[in-house]
Amino acid sequence: MESFSEKIKRLIASRKVRISEHGYDEPEEDGLSARAVVSGAADAILIEDYPNFAKGACGLFLQKDLLGEFIHVVWGISKGHDEPAVLVTAYRPDPRKWDQTFRRRLKQ
Numbered sequence: 001m002e003s004f005s006e007k008i009k010r011l012i013a014s015r016k017v018r019i020s021e022h023g024y025d026e027p028e029e030d031g032l033s034a035r036a037v038v039s040g041a042a043d044a045i046l047i048e049d050y051p052n053f054a055k056g057a058c059g060l061f062l063q064k065d066l067l068g069e070f071i072h073v074v075w076g077i078s079k080g081h082d083e084p085a086v087l088v089t090a091y092r093p094d095p096r097k098w099d100q101t102f103r104r105r106l107k108q
Helices: 004-013 020-029 034-039
Strands: 017-019 047-051 057-062 069-075 087-093
Touching: 004 047, 004 057, 004 069, 004 087, 017 034, 020 034, 034 087, 057 087
Parallel strands: 017 087
Antiparallel strands: 047 057, 057 069, 069 087
């Protein structure tokens, strides 16, 4: 059975992607373009899974930007649908809130 991470990557590779309004706005605040976020998804690693999110399954992925720096990206699939992959948001993780690999949250 295909994992959530595999499904998201397959949809993105098939160009079945929708970018939410927040998915355009938030990345720009961190100097990221939605296009760059989508293009880096092939090597994304799922670090947090939210299968029961109210708007549909989603997950927090660790990716790299065009300069090779780590970014966090929330990808989802709208509830009741099988596609497209939805870019919910993307941002540069705060090193004060994450371990040095940006894969685990630090206890505050």
